[in-house]
Amino acid sequence: GIQVEQSPPDLILQEGANSTLRCNFSDSVNNLQWFHQNPWGQLINLFYIPSGTKQNGRLSATTVATERYSLLYISSSQTTDSGVYFCAGTGNNRLAFGKGNQVVVIP
Amino acid sequence: DTGVSQDPRHKITKRGQNVTFRCDPISEHNRLYWYRQTLGQGPEFLTYFQNEAQLEKSRLLSDRFSAERPKGSFSTLEIQRTEQGDSAMYLCASTGLHPGNEQFFGPGTRLTVL
Numbered sequence: 001g002i003q004v005e006q007s008p009p010d011l012i013l014q015e016g017a018n019s020t021l022r023c024n025f026s027d028s029v030n031n032l033q034w035f036h037q038n039p040w041g042q043l044i045n046l047f048y049i050p051s052g053t054k055q056n057g058r059l060s061a062t063t064v065a066t067e068r069y070s071l072l073y074i075s076s077s078q079t080t081d082s083g084v085y086f087c088a089g090t091g092n093n094r095l096a097f098g099k100g101n102q103v104v105v106i107p
Numbered sequence: 108d109t110g111v112s113q114d115p116r117h118k119i120t121k122r123g124q125n126v127t128f129r130c131d132p133i134s135e136h137n138r139l140y141w142y143r144q145t146l147g148q149g150p151e152f153l154t155y156f157q158n159e160a161q162l163e164k165s166r167l168l169s170d171r172f173s174a175e176r177p178k179g180s181f182s183t184l185e186i187q188r189t190e191q192g193d194s195a196m197y198l199c200a201s202t203g204l205h206p207g208n209e210q211f212f213g214p215g216t217r218l219t220v221l
Contacts, residue, residue, distance in 0.1 A: 004149070033209060041196050041215045043150075048209040086149050093163065094140070095200075095210055097149030 002027050002091040006098035013077045013105045021101045025068040029089030032063050034072050037084045077105045111213035119219045127185045128216045132201030139182050142198040189220045
């Protein structure tokens with residue numbers, strides 16, 4: 001199955017700082033999603049981005065499908081951005097997840 | 108449309124007991140997925156349905172686990188003779204018919220086996 005590697009595993013940010021999270025895939029995927037997992041465990045959809053670049057407020061994502069990686073940018077981070085970020089890709093219907101990026105934003 | 112819903116949100120049971128979880132997908136979605144997430148890990152695929160047909164099962168789904176989607180709408184996941192290793196968050200997701208479509212997740216059922 002597809003292997004997903006996320007980096008860095010842990011990140012501590014000062015409020016207002018920018019950061020980049022990276023996701024590498026072992027094989028081509030035909031769907032790529034970024035999620036934020038809230039403290040109660042629900043996965044909140046951030047981006048559906050098989051290729052290209054999308055922006056939503058302070059967050060943006062870029063996927064380079066030919067090189068099998070995706071990036072999530074957080075700009076002007078806020079304490080509410082804290083939590084675990086997951087990327088996941090579909091090779092054969094099922095989503096394969098990475099282990100996540102644990103982000104802590106300190107005031 | 109209220110999104111994907113799951114019931115119960117939390118379940119505490121004793122080892123050896125049977126438990127059943129329910130998932131109601133987004134109404135127009137044909138595909139329904141079950142995933143399991145343990146502490147510190149990303150969710151792992153368990154099984155998926157297209158309408159009422161169960162099309163794929165992971166090797167993680169031992170013979171103590173069974174899933175159904177009898178009318179192609181809601182789904183149930185049953186675990187028989189629970190073990191402490193079954194303690195996890197069980198997540199349900201749904202999507203449209205086309206492969207590669209965006210998946211939307213429910214709030215999950217957190218199972219604790221004592």
